[in-house]
Amino acid sequence: xxxxxxxxALLFGEEKxxxxxxxxDLHSHLLGFSPNIDYTPFQTTDDFTIGGWARIATAIKSxxxxxxxPVLVIDAGDFLMGSLFxxxxxxxxxxxxxMKEMGYDLVTxxxxxxxxxxxxxxxxxxxxxxxGGMPEIVFSSxxxxxxxxxxxxxxxxxxxxxxxxxxxREIGGIRIGLFGIIGKDAAEVSPFAFPVKFRNPxxxxxxxxxxxREREKVDMVVCLSHxxxxxxxxxxxxxxxxxxxxxxxxxxxGHTHTKLAKPLAVNQTIxxxxxxxxxxxxxxxxxxxxxxxxxxxxxLIDIDDRIxxxxxxxxxxxxxxxxxxxxxxxxxxxxxxxxxxxxxxxLRLAEGESNLGxxxxxxxxxxxxxxxxxxxxxxxxxxxxxxxxGVIRDDLLKGKTGNIVICDLFRTxxxxxxxxxxxxxxxxxxxxxxxxxxxxxxxxxxxxxxKKGNKYxxxxxxxxxxxxxxxxxxxxxxxxxIGSEEEGYKPLDYSKSNKTLYRIAANIYNxxxxxxxxxxxxxxxxxxxxxxxxxxxxxIPKEVKGNPFDLLLPLRVxxxxxxxxxxxxxxxxxVIDYVKNFPDKDGDGIPDxxxxxxxxxxxxxxxxxxxxxxxxxxxxxxxxxxFGVLISLILMIGFGIYFTSKKIRKR
Numbered sequence: 001x002x003x004x005x006x007x008x009a010l011l012f013g014e015e016k017x018x019x020x021x022x023x024x025d026l027h028s029h030l031l032g033f034s035p036n037i038d039y040t041p042f043q044t045t046d047d048f049t050i051g052g053w054a055r056i057a058t059a060i061k062s063x064x065x066x067x068x069x070p071v072l073v074i075d076a077g078d079f080l081m082g083s084l085f086x087x088x089x090x091x092x093x094x095x096x097x098x099m100k101e102m103g104y105d106l107v108t109x110x111x112x113x114x115x116x117x118x119x120x121x122x123x124x125x126x127x128x129x130x131x132g133g134m135p136e137i138v139f140s141s142x143x144x145x146x147x148x149x150x151x152x153x154x155x156x157x158x159x160x161x162x163x164x165x166x167x168x169r170e171i172g173g174i175r176i177g178l179f180g181i182i183g184k185d186a187a188e189v190s191p192f193a194f195p196v197k198f199r200n201p202x203x204x205x206x207x208x209x210x211x212x213r214e215r216e217k218v219d220m221v222v223c224l225s226h227x228x229x230x231x232x233x234x235x236x237x238x239x240x241x242x243x244x245x246x247x248x249x250x251x252x253x254g255h256t257h258t259k260l261a262k263p264l265a266v267n268q269t270i271x272x273x274x275x276x277x278x279x280x281x282x283x284x285x286x287x288x289x290x291x292x293x294x295x296x297x298x299x300l301i302d303i304d305d306r307i308x309x310x311x312x313x314x315x316x317x318x319x320x321x322x323x324x325x326x327x328x329x330x331x332x333x334x335x336x337x338x339x340x341x342x343x344x345x346x347l348r349l350a351e352g353e354s355n356l357g358x359x360x361x362x363x364x365x366x367x368x369x370x371x372x373x374x375x376x377x378x379x380x381x382x383x384x385x386x387x388x389x390g391v392i393r394d395d396l397l398k399g400k401t402g403n404i405v406i407c408d409l410f411r412t413x414x415x416x417x418x419x420x421x422x423x424x425x426x427x428x429x430x431x432x433x434x435x436x437x438x439x440x441x442x443x444x445x446x447x448x449x450x451k452k453g454n455k456y457x458x459x460x461x462x463x464x465x466x467x468x469x470x471x472x473x474x475x476x477x478x479x480x481x482i483g484s485e486e487e488g489y490k491p492l493d494y495s496k497s498n499k500t501l502y503r504i505a506a507n508i509y510n511x512x513x514x515x516x517x518x519x520x521x522x523x524x525x526x527x528x529x530x531x532x533x534x535x536x537x538x539x540i541p542k543e544v545k546g547n548p549f550d551l552l553l554p555l556r557v558x559x560x561x562x563x564x565x566x567x568x569x570x571x572x573x574x575v576i577d578y579v580k581n582f583p584d585k586d587g588d589g590i591p592d593x594x595x596x597x598x599x600x601x602x603x604x605x606x607x608x609x610x611x612x613x614x615x616x617x618x619x620x621x622x623x624x625x626x627f628g629v630l631i632s633l634i635l636m637i638g639f640g641i642y643f644t645s646k647k648i649r650k651r
Contacts, residue, residue: 015289016173017069017296020222021060022274022282024075024254026053027082027112027393028095028414029277030317032305035399035408037337041309047400050302051278054309054317057102059281059301061310064103070172073103075135076254077110077180077226080124082277082393084336084410085320087328087424090120093128094320096135100128102313104135106167108180108224110254114193116417116424118154125162138180138224140165140204141187145195150547154196166208168216174288175219177212181205183227183237186255189390189455191512192417194547201227201237202244209247220249220293228256229264229273235453238273242266249293250284263298270295277394278303328424332573334406341404341579343593347396349389349412353604355597356396357459360413360575361387364428364505365461367574368557372430379532382430383482384438384462385505386514390455391415391426404579404593413575416509418568420553426507427568429555431529431537433504435494438463439477440525441504441514445604446476448520464489464603468614472626474524475619478607485596495618501534507571508552524622529555 032039032049039049064071079095080086089095099107113121128134142163144155157163166179182190187198205223212218227237238253243266250270253260257276263284264271270293274282281303285296321336329335347356364385374380394411396404416426433441442458446467449456466479482502483489492498506514511529518526529537529552537555557569582591609615616623 015287015294017067018172018174018176018220018286018288019063019067019069019071020250020252020282020284020286021063021071021073022076022252022272022284023056023278023280024226024252024274025078025110025257025276026075026095026278027078027276028080028086028089029053029083029411030085030095030098030320031083031407032309033277033408033411034395034397035403035405036411037401037403037405037408038399040305041314042311044305044308047305050304052303052309053098053102053278054311054314055303055307056278056281057310057313058307059303060103063283063301070174072169072171072176073105074178074222074224074252075099075104075107076224076252076273077108077182078112078254079107079110081112081115082411082414084324084328084407084414085317086414088320088323089127090116090123091127091327092320092323093124093126093131093134096124096128097132098313098316100132100134101316102310105169106136106138106178106224108226108254109137109139109163109182110226111182111186111190111193112415114190114196115415117192117194117419118151118196120417122153122157125157129162136167137163138165138167138178139163139182140179140208141182141198141201143197143199145197148195150194151196166212168212168218175217176222177208177216177218177220178222178224179205179208179212180224181208181227183225183255185228185235185237186226191509191547191549192419194549201225201241205241205245205248209245213247219288219291221247222250222252223248224252224254226254229253229258229260229271230256230453238271239264239266242269242271250286252282259300261300263295265295268293272298274300329406334576336405336407338406339403339590340406340409340576341582341591341593342402342588343396343398343404344402345593345598346398347593347597349392349395351389351454351457353600353602354459355599356412357387357389357392358461358601358603359578359593359597360392361385361459361461363575363578364507364571366578367569368428368430368505371559371569372557379432379501379503381503382462382505383502384460386441386510387459387461387506388455388510388513389457389459391507391509392459403590406576409576409579410572413572416507416571418508418556419547419549420556420566421568423568423570425570425572426509427556428505428571428574429508429511429552430503430505430557431511431555432501432532432534433527433530434496435480435492435498435500435502436496437527438492438502438504439480439494440517440527442467442477442480443474443525444514444517447473448517460603463492464601464605466605466607468607468609470608470610471615472619472623474521475622478614478617485601499534501530501532505557508549508556511552511555512549
């Protein structure tokens with residue numbers, strides 16, 4: 001428990017005061033949302049939008065004005081990726097330049113800063129530096145590859161000092177050392193960082209603390225940690241960091257999007273985190289005396305329509321909308337605030353089957369079949385599409401008007417880029433799988449998601465299934481059908497005797513994890529993508545050499561086979577086209593979101609049961625091996641009891 005010191009500073013003699021204003025996981029959410037079209041930056045109490053960087057700028061200025069002592073403004077990473085604005089980040093360095101103008105002093109890098117590859121990150125940092133400057137950036141975790149040149153550009157940027165392993169600042173008589181790290185979970189979901197790797201966060205933190213305490217003689221150590229805080233103690237990282245690395249006074253946490261209303265105290269370390277997407281700003285008031293850091297006061301400021309936006313920052317953001325329209329959207333005959341459709345209900349992501357997840361998964365199957373299905377060859381039809389909660393990033397709300405515009409729809413599925421054509425957005429890929437491999441994909445949801453968290457929950461299109469969470473891990477799916485709500489569903493024989501091939505679709509990010517999921521499950525869930533004739537395209541290697549995304553590039557859907565190379569079908573374009581093609585129900589010339597998406601569709605049904613038939617029916621080798629082990633243990637215990645009691649009776 002943290003004891004908040006309420007006594008005047010005079011009682012502490014030489015106590016020096018400092019305020020740290022902090023954010024994390026801003027994800028390019030420059031405008032108030034949702035929806036963006038409801039956001040009124042210069043009017044208050046007239047909309048329900050939250051966030052917005054111009055509002056954050058106002059909050060920062062206000063908190064600084066309230067204090068006579070020094071204020072430090074910092075961010076714990078993932079300031080990038082999440083809205084249309086990041087589409088020009090490589091050319092404009094927009095987010096970092098804005099953060100400097102907003103008053104940020106220091107930021108670290110999160111996993112999504114690496115989404116555009118090391119070379120893309122190098123371009124972002126260089127653009128920001130050359131076009132107006134950026135806050136100082138600290139990052140201690142990077143390991144550059146000495147033989148692969150793909151990260152040479154980023155390494156050069158680090159060597160120039162645009163990114164430092166740590167910084168020391170003397171503020172108000174307090175000598176502060178700050179460093180930045182990325183946690184294990186964040187590193188695990190950073191495949192585009194290749195060939196950059198990341199150091200163990202505990203080890204690198206010990207090294208930084210030693211340098212800062214012994215060499216730099218600092219009074220206080222602050223760690224900007226893109227690792228996170230979770231309720232599940234087996235998966236939380238920043239409190240473990242505080243326990244295992246003495247000498248860190250404050251951890252400003254990120255990555256897990258946790259709304260931590262009160263700081264955590266772990267040993268002598270204060271841990272804070274301020275939610276996600278700029279919905280909150282944390283304000284930490286501390287006192288420092290004789291090398292000891294004390295919490296004075298803490299609050300989370302809700303960033304909402306009660307705060308009037310900063311005029312200069314909003315002006316800069318508005319000018320960037322013009323850049324987006326001209327450089328990105330015009331080519332696709334789109335514009336930032338273009339109305340695509342209407343809805344009279346919200347579409348939300350949930351930790352479970354969701355109406356938004358169903359719509360996005362359906363859009364993948366619809367878009368590919370519209371342009372890449374051979375009507376003379378039924379096997380070319382995409383039967384199943386998969387989407388993960390981890391790449392669905394925002395809800396789609398009806399707001400005050402019910403209008404769905406480009407910028408709001410894009411925010412639901414904004415991530416990624418392609419190493420194939422160096423353009424923004426994940427491309428869609430397809431391959432052929434057997435029915436038992438489709439079942440293996442679904443076992444990611446039944447067995448990996450419960451251990452790894454919401455981002456591994458799968459949304460599906462073209463199938464529905466039931467699973468029993470009480471069955472043996474990796475063999476929990478009990479019933480599987482393929483089809484649709486319109487055409488009906490038919491049971492799928494997912495035994496290994498079914499040799500039929502089914503065309504499956506996903507974005508390249510999800511496909512990479514599905515392709516190599518066998519590595520994470522002791523090869524129980526090995527999935528081998530195949531071509532139309534059943535020939536393995538990518539055998540599952542024990543160790544992946546090279547970039548895993550490059551292995552999947554040949555599987556990208558080509559929207560124009562007349563042109564040389566592959567003209568990628570982007571997922572964000574597919575979702576936009578799908579929504580644009582909905583029927584106009586009321587004749588006003590604007591498509592309407594179909595009624596089928598108002599609620600769940602029963603595609604994923606959880607049926608817990610301890611019934612022996614349900615536990616064993618259609619079991620794979622995993623189930624029968626586990627059952628055999630269980631029976632053997634029971635027999636061993638039974639024999640042990642029998643012989644023990646027999647000996648006792650003889651006495």
